[in-house]
């Protein structure tokens with residue numbers, strides 16, 4: 098248990114959550130499916146270990162991330178995120194929980210999507226296009242590290258998605274189809290929390306409460322705690338529990354599209370980040386299907402007694418709405434330059 102002094106002087110006692118752990122090297126697939134299903138029904142968060150990405154490589158990705166965020170603010174602003182959601186997001190850019198936050202999140206970030214050259218017809222789609230890269234003179238090897246990580250993380254995501262498919266009584270390769278993860282919108286996001294202390298009673302957060310938009314998110318963190326989950330998002334007030342970092346493991350959580358696909362059998366989970374005065378680095382990998390994928394209730398998740406709770410929606414339409422709801426209008430930065 099962790100004790101934290103809240104703004105009004107009272108102590109909030111926060112438990113550390115116990116989460117199931119899915120070992121991707123385990124040969125007993127039935128056991129993995131059972132563990133994952135229990136985690137998805139219980140809280141929508143679990144750890145994934147033995148995923149095939151080495152600790153050395155993870156350390157390299159974190160080191161490159163630190164090198165980026167250590168650059169002077171002016172250098173980072175030259176790489177400001179564009180309309181395709183690629184590039185740098187400054188401190189306070191994102192406001193995830195407007196009802197409870199006095200301003201944006203105390204974090205900066207960097208979005209890297211699937212690299213699609215400008216002259217490729219797919220680059221017309223809202224979430225495809227070329228990435229924004231720091232120059233190799235300033236950060237040698239940076240792009241190569243991030244591209245390699247992007248590919249490796251997608252393989253991990255596909256392995257997890259196969260277990261999710263089985264847990265939902267679907268064919269194991271359900272999410273491997275071209276319109277699903279065959280041609281996904283998958284976004285790597287480097288995050289840096291600068292060491293500000295959060296104060297929920299004053300509406301100040303490292304990241305405000307939110308659920309992720311897609312199928313799943315793979316999260317790697319350093320060993321500074323801060324991530325909290327609310328297992329029952331319908332509870333009022335929410336009960337927050339810390340998720341402890343586990344060396345070498347991904348923290349995986351379910352997103353809103355999976356909630357829609359599964360007709361709320363597997364719910365997305367509210368989570369937030371509290372800063373504790375220490376700098377913190379994390380790396381999120383958001384996994385969404387292809388632009389044109391119609392996210393609609395799965396046959397195995399509906400019946401006459403339990404009809405679909407959400408209308409079908411195209412992945413790109415849904416995502417565009419969620420991004421514009423939560424990010425600062427880019428014109429605000431342009432106005433600041435004149």
Ligand SMILES: O=C(O)CCC(=O)C(=O)O
Pocket residue numbers: 286288304309316318323324368369370379380381
């Ligand atoms: O930094 C973290 O631990 C969580 C980040 C997160 O929730 C997000 O980017 O959606």
